[in-house]
Amino acid sequence: MRIRWARDPETLDPLFAPNLAAFDANNLLHVSLLQGDIATQQLAPALAEQLPTVQLVGDSLTRLQYRIRPAATWDNGRAVLASDVDFTLKLMLCPGLPNEAARNQYSFIRAVLPHPQDPRRFTLLCRGQSLEFAQASGDFFILPEHSLDPRGLLRRWSLADLQRQPLPLPADSGARAVAQQYLAAVASRSSNRLSGCGPYELLKWEKDRFLSFRRKPRWWGSRLQPAPLVLQARPQQLEYVIIPDVATAALALQRGDVDVFPQMPAREFARLRAAPAARSALRFYTSPSYDVATAGFNTRHPALADALTRRALSRCFDAAGLLRATQLGEGQRTVGIISPADRANYNDSLAPVPFAPDSAVALLRRAGWQRRSAPHEGWFRSTGRGADQQLRLLVRYRAEEVLFGTVALQFQAAAASIGVPVTLRPTEPGTFATAMRSGDFDVYLRVLRGNPFMFNFTQLLHSASANNVTKFGTPASDRLIAAIARADNPARRTALLRQFQALLQAEAPIVPLFYLPNRVAANRALTGLHVGSLRPGFAAATIERVAQPAP
Amino acid sequence: MAAAWLGLLVLVAVAAPWLPLPYPPNVPDLAHVAQAPLSPGQHWLGTDAQGLDVLSLLVYGSRTAVFITFPAAVLAAMVGGVLGGAAGFWGNRVRAAAGYWLLALGAAWWFLRLPMFGLGLLMAAAGVARLLWRPRRGAAYSTSVPLDAAVMGVATALDTIPHLVLVLAIAAGTGGVSALGLLAILAFTAWSTPARLVRAQMRRTRALPFTEAAQAAGIPAWQIWLKHAMPHAISPLRAALPLSLARLLGLESTLSFLGVGLPPEVASWGRLMASFRYDTSAWWVFVFPITILTFSMLSLHFLSSAPRRQAAR
Numbered sequence: 116m117r118i119r120w121a122r123d124p125e126t127l128d129p130l131f132a133p134n135l136a137a138f139d140a141n142n143l144l145h146v147s148l149l150q151g152d153i154a155t156q157q158l159a160p161a162l163a164e165q166l167p168t169v170q171l172v173g174d175s176l177t178r179l180q181y182r183i184r185p186a187a188t189w190d191n192g193r194a195v196l197a198s199d200v201d202f203t204l205k206l207m208l209c210p211g212l213p214n215e216a217a218r219n220q221y222s223f224i225r226a227v228l229p230h231p232q233d234p235r236r237f238t239l240l241c242r243g244q245s246l247e248f249a250q251a252s253g254d255f256f257i258l259p260e261h262s263l264d265p266r267g268l269l270r271r272w273s274l275a276d277l278q279r280q281p282l283p284l285p286a287d288s289g290a291r292a293v294a295q296q297y298l299a300a301v302a303s304r305s306s307n308r309l310s311g312c313g314p315y316e317l318l319k320w321e322k323d324r325f326l327s328f329r330r331k332p333r334w335w336g337s338r339l340q341p342a343p344l345v346l347q348a349r350p351q352q353l354e355y356v357i358i359p360d361v362a363t364a365a366l367a368l369q370r371g372d373v374d375v376f377p378q379m380p381a382r383e384f385a386r387l388r389a390a391p392a393a394r395s396a397l398r399f400y401t402s403p404s405y406d407v408a409t410a411g412f413n414t415r416h417p418a419l420a421d422a423l424t425r426r427a428l429s430r431c432f433d434a435a436g437l438l439r440a441t442q443l444g445e446g447q448r449t450v451g452i453i454s455p456a457d458r459a460n461y462n463d464s465l466a467p468v469p470f471a472p473d474s475a476v477a478l479l480r481r482a483g484w485q486r487r488s489a490p491h492e493g494w495f496r497s498t499g500r501g502a503d504q505q506l507r508l509l510v511r512y513r514a515e516e517v518l519f520g521t522v523a524l525q526f527q528a529a530a531a532s533i534g535v536p537v538t539l540r541p542t543e544p545g546t547f548a549t550a551m552r553s554g555d556f557d558v559y560l561r562v563l564r565g566n567p568f569m570f571n572f573t574q575l576l577h578s579a580s581a582n583n584v585t586k587f588g589t590p591a592s593d594r595l596i597a598a599i600a601r602a603d604n605p606a607r608r609t610a611l612l613r614q615f616q617a618l619l620q621a622e623a624p625i626v627p628l629f630y631l632p633n634r635v636a637a638n639r640a641l642t643g644l645h646v647g648s649l650r651p652g653f654a655a656a657t658i659e660r661v662a663q664p665a666p
Numbered sequence: 667m668a669a670a671w672l673g674l675l676v677l678v679a680v681a682a683p684w685l686p687l688p689y690p691p692n693v694p695d696l697a698h699v700a701q702a703p704l705s706p707g708q709h710w711l712g713t714d715a716q717g718l719d720v721l722s723l724l725v726y727g728s729r730t731a732v733f734i735t736f737p738a739a740v741l742a743a744m745v746g747g748v749l750g751g752a753a754g755f756w757g758n759r760v761r762a763a764a765g766y767w768l769l770a771l772g773a774a775w776w777f778l779r780l781p782m783f784g785l786g787l788l789m790a791a792a793g794v795a796r797l798l799w800r801p802r803r804g805a806a807y808s809t810s811v812p813l814d815a816a817v818m819g820v821a822t823a824l825d826t827i828p829h830l831v832l833v834l835a836i837a838a839g840t841g842g843v844s845a846l847g848l849l850a851i852l853a854f855t856a857w858s859t860p861a862r863l864v865r866a867q868m869r870r871t872r873a874l875p876f877t878e879a880a881q882a883a884g885i886p887a888w889q890i891w892l893k894h895a896m897p898h899a900i901s902p903l904r905a906a907l908p909l910s911l912a913r914l915l916g917l918e919s920t921l922s923f924l925g926v927g928l929p930p931e932v933a934s935w936g937r938l939m940a941s942f943r944y945d946t947s948a949w950w951v952f953v954f955p956i957t958i959l960t961f962s963m964l965s966l967h968f969l970s971s972a973p974r975r976q977a978a979r
Contacts (some may be wrong), residue, residue, distance in 0.1 A: 362943040382700065382715060382945045436696035440717055517944050520930060521694055521716045527931060528693040539930045 149253030746860025754868025768793030
């Protein structure tokens with residue numbers, strides 16, 4: 116089974132996957148307690164025997180009780196135990212790892228309490244009470260303690276100890292040693308790298324060419340009857356072929372060199388679907404997705420620090436035109452970063468930001484900008500001290516993304532029409548990530564990937580988060596983000612989410628343009644291909660090839 | 667015919683901002699994306715996968731081609747001509763006083779940004795001092811400069827690396843290039859061929875009787891080089907310049923096709939051809955620029971062989 120990837124995953128770090136390809140690969144190698152079921156669009160038990168039992172303690176604690184499936188084992192036959200869950204949570208907090216996101220995401224778990232009699236049973240003691248704890252507590256890959264920390268260095272400290280920063284010296288040196296061991300294990304591209312309890316093992320990885328995965332001969336999931344969808348592993352071998360160029364990948368699909376082409380661009384998808392030869396050889400699937408095309412402003416830059424300027428510039432994006440031009444009208448316009456498909460939480464009382472460069476001029480004037488004519492043409496604003504600010508923008512996007520190439524050109528043209536100079540800087544993926552972290556941009560264009568289960572925006576938009584690349588954050592927005600993460604009933608959370616969407620539209624640190632559709636084209640000879648809104652948009656491990664009749 | 671085509675191209679390039687084009691080259695028309703030529707609307711040659719007008723891209727692409735490759739070829743010919751002419755005229759025999767050596771070392775120190783900046787400055791200062799206060803009597807401490815070996819060595823080293831790879835490496839190392847930067851890079855990679863041609867011609871010219879007569883008349887060497895020898899030595903460039911232009915045109919288009927050339931808002935035939943990959947049914951985004959590029963390169967090759975054909979008649 117050969118699947119097209121647009122780029123190399125760079126690393127198969129299960130805790131800190133840098134891109135979608137790495138996430139897909141990790142899904143084959145590792146298993147988490149709960150995993151998204153693409154058929155039902157719900158989180159389903161994977162390593163866990165069933166969804167956790169939630170027990171509220173007083174008004175400030177939650178206990179989540181899990182039991183790991185008795186069949187679950189590592190490759191050497193050892194059982195996957197509660198101690199592995201405890202180890203993984205501690206590993207995520209080790210100094211020396213890029214664990215800012217994990218620290219934000221799992222800080223509510225204060226302790227893993229093992230069951231005295233059953234080593235597979237454990238309770239997660241959580242600080243606070245939230246609707247999302249049950250889902251969030253199971254959403255990370257479980258790693259083997261016996262191979263990464265054979266001496267049990269992390270057992271000497273509790274989870275709460277490691278959550279305190281900075282760590283005391285002995286804890287720090289021990290945790291650093293384990294982190295080093297982990298980094299060494301995941302850095303390898305060989306087949307004997309860190310092995311998880313997932314159904315596949317890495318067979319071969321040739322950078323920028325292909326990654327080959329082989330189903331483990333004694334995969335524990337195959338003993339389950341019936342096997343849940345999230346634990347099915349039907350293909351004996353899965354090969355991810357890296358073909359960056361869309362036309363080349365489409366040709367490979369038509370020639371049968373590739374079996375599945377996920378996230379196919381709209382034009383190529385439409386072209387193939389209209390071609391009789393392709394129609395007879397391929398099947399075409401579409402579904403909504405939780406991927407939203409967004410623009411973001413760097414609020415650290417003085418010119419973009421105020422909401423009025425950002426709102427003015429957000430009116431230079433022709434989201435409706437871009438949706439029509441780049442997605443052929445498929446996909447959905449949105450008012451925020453909650454999908455319109457989520458009818459309960461989507462704030463339908465707001466109107467999408469209009470494309471109105473003329474009204475942007477009025478907003479810029481209200482923000483204190485004044486338009487000057489030649490020789491010093493442009494928009495200037497007095498700062499009260501030193502030189503005047505000039506409104507000029509540097510737009511960064513990933514060089515290979517045609518969608519954002521079009522968005523950037525459209526924005527540049529609209530901004531130029533009102534006298535705002537815009538420089539476009541298509542950037543290589545690695546450099547793009549660095550530029551985002553260092554704040555070397557005024558406007559970024561990228562896809563934000565979401566899911567229907569969790570609404571924790573701490574990483575993305577909280578002022579204390581290092582991953583908040585816009586650096587936006589006000590006391591009100593921080594309070595709202597925290598309140599959403601803590602919401603303990605659906606009605607309350609819905610009200611807060613609607614309020615949050617209104618706040619984001621008013622402050623405009625990011626401009627959600629539209630939700631992208633998910634398009635998958637696959638060989639007709641395949642069965643069991645489940646396509647859905649959850650990333651990566653299809654389930655690779657359930658695909659089978661129809662047996663060809665003997666000649 | 668070739669001259670007429672190239673003349674038209676230059677005319678279009680110069681007049682592009684004043685031509686009555688219905689759409690600017692870098693403003694996408696989102697309502698007409700990947701539209702075929704002569705479809706409803708005013709996109710006579712259609713639009714590309716981003717909604718950019720193909721006609722405008724061709725016109726402004728010619729501007730990019732002319733205003734980048736022509737100056738780059740002329741600059742390369744000038745640099746190559748001067749270096750090749752000097753190498754051919756003086757060979758490895760010219761002697762330079764110690765002051766010049768010190769000054770050159772100091773300049774190289776500064777250019778290469780070597781550590782201990784003060785030491786480089788000290789060398790340059792010592793060189794200047796030495797030149798200003800030359801001893802009236804006694805040894806001048808001069809050493810011969812291997813000018814010919816140095817120029818030919820650098821040219822050979824430059825020719826051993828494929829120019830596309832070299833330009834790609836420079837562009838990647840500098841994190842993208844501006845139009846002016848691309849011009850400089852193209853000129854840097856293209857001077858070696860003119861240098862070789864002029865050097866070879868200069869070695870013949872140097873042996874001609876009028877050069878020897880000028881030397882015998884006591885005319886300073888640099889005057890003989892500049893006023894008498896160089897006009898003869900640069901004659902091969904007449905045929906080489908169109909070829910150099912064709913090569914640079916191809917290189918610029920290749921770079922833009924690969925997406926490492928000019929900024930995205932600068933129109934280029936190479937980038938227009940590359941957009942065919944995003945919509946392989948849009949034949950017009952490939953056929954029109956490749957036709958223009960082919961005609962232009964054939965015309966340049968034809969022009970370069972014109973002197974030979976004239977001589978044969």
